[in-house]
Amino acid sequence: MSERSFQGIGVSRGIRRGKVCLFQHGTKPDAERKIQPREADAETDRFNRAAERAVREVEELIAKTAGKLKEEELSVIRGQKTILSDPAYCPEIRKLIREELLKPEKAVSQVTEKYAAIFENMQNSYMRERAADVRDAGNRLLGILTGADRSGLAAIDHPVILVADDLSPSDTVQLNRDFILAFATEKGGKTSHTSIFAKSLRIPAVVGLTGILEAVSDGEELILDGSEGICIAAPEPDTVAEYERKGEEERKKEELYLRSAQQDARTSDGKRIVVAANIGSYADAAGSSREGAEAVGLFRTEQVYLSRQSSPGEEIQFQEYKKIAECYSPREVIVRTLDIGGDKNVKYLGIASEANPFLGYRAIRLCLDRKELFQTQLRAILRASRYGKLAIMFPMIADYEELAAAKAMLEEAEEQLAKEGIPFDDRIKTGMMIEVPSAALMADVLAKEVDFFSVGTNDLVQYSLAVDRGNKQVSYLYDYCHPAVARLIRQTSEAAHANHIPIGMCGSMAGDPLAVPLLIGLGLDELSMALDSIAQVKYEIGRLAFESCRNLAETAVNCKSAREVRNLLLDFRSGVIRS
């Protein structure tokens, strides 16, 4: 067979080459055939025995793996038990065997599919993933009923790349991890079990490879690139050589980065820079400390709103924020209040579409207008604040009056809670985003009103250069290396430090190793970024001298264009790499 490549979603980094091991779940139930009424008792008994064994197996699995697995993995296994002991699940299967005279295998598939489909059609991504719990329970029952050889995975005794439709916790638990080079699956997304599992063990993985099971054969050679989400079957010698080189480079770098990840970031001359994570949910938070995040510089609360049909109540928000606060305690988590506008379709908010959504009714403007929505969120954040160290950050402040109004709303929420006798951290820090040029220009005034600044480069670039980065015809202008942006950041940073408050950055610029020396030179105290940039940025910071970063920034703000700044940064970087 000649070389074939497959594009999927890379969910766990790394390049591996090895032999394919195909894995498919239990045999399909033979049984379209109906059973005879006189067989109903015997078939029901057969099912009951299978159900009892399934529960026993899951309980043993939980007992065996408790303490060894991470909470997120364990909870997936517990999900199976919940389904198996649900009063609707097994009884409904029994009913189909007795009344419709279906073979148990057929009855199990039918009921499993029915409930899995209900979960899959839900809006909430957490609920959609619960479909996997139902399927796991069903697969386990089917495996027992058909006597399928489930020891297949445990029997793997040489290094392979496992290619499967999807992997469940009961599958991954059987694996000897030393022999799994990588995972490639047809199904699954970034939050599916395979992804979480692979990431937590640092095994490279690509999911969403539709059709790969049919297209590759057992024992065939395969290259998997977890960063790019690519699989290449039967690679040509040139391809092999190219990936060997890439893989070797990646491995060397990973090792270097990992050593820096667990230490606090400091420049070579001792200037402390806090390297933090941008997160969107509890699932991100759980993974981020492993990547070396020292804090959360941006917790985007939008996901809590976007994953629902109706506005999330105080209790739902409180629970989510509390989990994150606890997960990070005693380190700080900066919670950004709702940053949403007419460009996102949140039906229940009923925001009219606008000609210029990025200049319109959004973020803090919307929250100040919809007091109830804002109060609910502020109360939830405040209530969660006593479970860790939370800070509140207001997005898109353009004007002093807006900031004053937002702070007044926060005060109102605090007074209400105090009146109701509900505890919260009354020394919670309050900050604002610097993402509108007017705020950067007025930073000396605004700095007196807040405990910290955080620069949001994505919007700051868009607003200061008047460029829509989604518009290909003008996107050449969109460059965070523009000296105008550097000047705005410098002005903000000087105002922050003159007023003794810290300044961070949470836009994508903060995670770009090329830009990091400039940002440090401009005086940023904290850089907050996507999880997978953290280890590298920490490593890079350790090789920089604060003094030379300062000189670099001084030159950059006097450059004529973004291109000139980029060239300067490239020269600086190659100098650092050579040294």
Add this chain to the structure above:
Amino acid sequence: MLNKKFVMNCKEGFHLRPAQVLVEQATPFQSRIEIQKAGGEKADAKSILGMMSLGVETGEEVEVFVDGPDENTAMAMVEKLFATNFDE
């Protein structure tokens, strides 16, 4: 047997949290507790699968059927949950 109609006022409808609250509180009762949407099938209130698949949205009416030795206290529990919007 007791039966009574309720309107679902939880903001999020009968989704994960309210369904979990109901299943937790219903399970200890000996009585059979079932919920039915107008024109739909009855679902077991002790089953999270059953409750989730009902798909009751905010503002919808449901009928609750309770049958068994402790049906009075069970119905009182159900009434309280609906009255307090499932502890929202």
